[in-house]
Amino acid sequence: MLCRIALAAHEPGPESAAEAGWLAFRVQAAVAELPERERLPLELAYWGGRSQSEIAQLLDLPLGTVKTRTRSALARLAVQLEQLR
Amino acid sequence: MSRRAPDLDNLIGGHLPGPERDRLTRVHEALLRAGPRPELPDSLARPPEVAVRRLPAARPARPRRRPLLAAVAAALAVAAAGGAYSLSAHTDEGPRRAVTMHGTAAAPTAHATLRIGDRDAAGNWPLTLRVRSLPPLPAGSYYSMYLTNNGHIVARCGTFKADPGATVVRLNVPYRLGEYSGWIIRRDFLDGRPGPTLLRT
Numbered sequence: 001m002l003c004r005i006a007l008a009a010h011e012p013g014p015e016s017a018a019e020a021g022w023l024a025f026r027v028q029a030a031v032a033e034l035p036e037r038e039r040l041p042l043e044l045a046y047w048g049g050r051s052q053s054e055i056a057q058l059l060d061l062p063l064g065t066v067k068t069r070t071r072s073a074l075a076r077l078a079v080q081l082e083q084l085r
Numbered sequence: 086m087s088r089r090a091p092d093l094d095n096l097i098g099g100h101l102p103g104p105e106r107d108r109l110t111r112v113h114e115a116l117l118r119a120g121p122r123p124e125l126p127d128s129l130a131r132p133p134e135v136a137v138r139r140l141p142a143a144r145p146a147r148p149r150r151r152p153l154l155a156a157v158a159a160a161l162a163v164a165a166a167g168g169a170y171s172l173s174a175h176t177d178e179g180p181r182r183a184v185t186m187h188g189t190a191a192a193p194t195a196h197a198t199l200r201i202g203d204r205d206a207a208g209n210w211p212l213t214l215r216v217r218s219l220p221p222l223p224a225g226s227y228y229s230m231y232l233t234n235n236g237h238i239v240a241r242c243g244t245f246k247a248d249p250g251a252t253v254v255r256l257n258v259p260y261r262l263g264e265y266s267g268w269i270i271r272r273d274f275l276d277g278r279p280g281p282t283l284l285r286t
Contacts, residue, residue, distance in 0.1 A: 040183060048187045048196055052095060054196075054217075057251065070097060071097040074097065081115065
């Protein structure tokens, strides 16, 4: 019984679920606004489950360029998401 | 291929100063939590007209502020997620210039990028599809790419075959691309039978 109560206390409520959905939307929208050359490697890495080597092959880019563009995309997203706070 | 979570150090390479690394770590974690934009399953792609008609008439009730607040926030989030989906597929000028396609359960290692060229004067869009690791074709079958709207196939963009490794295919479509919401690649059979969907946006 105590365990059940403890578990229930840690389950996310509807407010936090809604907030998580909203934050996810903001992240997805920010990704959609990235320049294509940065968006493609980022999407493939995070949402396509691809390794950096696979992305380099798919996009026909040097591995270093893939890393540079991914880093640039993350930095650009950081600026966009910080502006939303 | 395993659908592993990307490692930040591997993604960006090299070492970053502390504050910059912290910023990128926050974005990294936000991306992992957000996941890809949602895609509606076929069962939800059509408006629930019947379900709406069966709803009982609303009756006045005492205000319950917290559930109402949560419901409004959830509705905003759902509406916003739908907006994100549309935004990601279109711009004011029509579709965006490139999309990534991800393998389905029927082809978990497959992936592709689709680049959309400039529309010609007659209204044709050139497409360059770079696809990799599609499963081998059984005899009497081929790959087809389709445009979808709300999860439903609405227009065929062309057919092709592919090597086990990487293949670049050039297609051309005359459709108004801004009116569609996604793309899929499916295996089809010469006798007209549809096969499984292998890639989707």
